[in-house]
Amino acid sequence: MNFKNISLSTESLPQHVAIIMDGNGRWAKKRSLNRVRGHREGTKSVRDIVRACREIGIKVLTLYAFSTENWNRPAQEVSALMKLLKEFLTSELSEMMENGIRLNAIGQVERFPENVRQVLEGVIEQTRFNQGMLLNLALSYGGRHEIVTAVRRIASRVKAGELNVDAISESVVSEHLYTHGMPDPDLLIRTSGEMRVSNFLLWQIAYTELFITRTLWPDFRRKELFQILQAYQKRQRRFGLTGEQLNKS
Numbered sequence: 001m002n003f004k005n006i007s008l009s010t011e012s013l014p015q016h017v018a019i020i021m022d023g024n025g026r027w028a029k030k031r032s033l034n035r036v037r038g039h040r041e042g043t044k045s046v047r048d049i050v051r052a053c054r055e056i057g058i059k060v061l062t063l064y065a066f067s068t069e070n071w072n073r074p075a076q077e078v079s080a081l082m083k084l085l086k087e088f089l090t091s092e093l094s095e096m097m098e099n100g101i102r103l104n105a106i107g108q109v110e111r112f113p114e115n116v117r118q119v120l121e122g123v124i125e126q127t128r129f130n131q132g133m134l135l136n137l138a139l140s141y142g143g144r145h146e147i148v149t150a151v152r153r154i155a156s157r158v159k160a161g162e163l164n165v166d167a168i169s170e171s172v173v174s175e176h177l178y179t180h181g182m183p184d185p186d187l188l189i190r191t192s193g194e195m196r197v198s199n200f201l202l203w204q205i206a207y208t209e210l211f212i213t214r215t216l217w218p219d220f221r222r223k224e225l226f227q228i229l230q231a232y233q234k235r236q237r238r239f240g241l242t243g244e245q246l247n248k249s
Helices: 025-028 035-056 066-074 075-099 114-126 143-160 168-176 224-232 243-248
Strands: 016-020 058-068 103-107 133-141 185-189 208-211
Touching: 025 035, 025 208, 035 058, 035 075, 035 133, 035 143, 058 066, 058 114, 066 133, 075 103, 075 114, 103 114, 133 208, 143 168, 185 224, 208 224
Parallel strands: 016 058, 016 185, 058 133, 103 133, 185 208
Antiparallel strands: none
């Protein structure tokens, strides 16, 4: 497939793309605007990237929307983010239904205000039979907390006699994560140029290809996404093997 002189192979597209959407505040600061304006502009990028991924056939898209650490931001900003989330979910529901997008949330969603949870759970319920693409919103999410929660669940099963300690494997751990039943991300994109993963999908990204772009999230659009996907398709994913071994297989 071709998108404005960007050629992509449908056979080697990543199944699962994860994105750390960073830079809303800096985008606003550069323009002498308040941070909330940056977050609002960021929703435009979310809309464009979700549409683009659905159009080209990405099966799973996970967006880091709100981390557990984000609760420590000023109360006014957190409140504005809650409002923006409600607005986004409400405005995008019809498009999700039209395009077969199923919404899912990973994280401690129980920490969200009840009115926000009601909207979120309503959209999840209404889209649950859609099969075109899975859109994961990481909300009140922290990778370490996810792993600790998984360990506790596994320990409870062992204590109850449902699981033998010797049977605990990587697949068993994966089955107890928020992302159970999903492929691990093939590609992780971080905007704004920061060189860290910020407690995001720590277990799942063991062999994920990483791309860091200096573009701030409100300026990130499908053209750059396609350029990154094109670069991804030129990489050789070896999973610990040598290039020679892969070439023989």
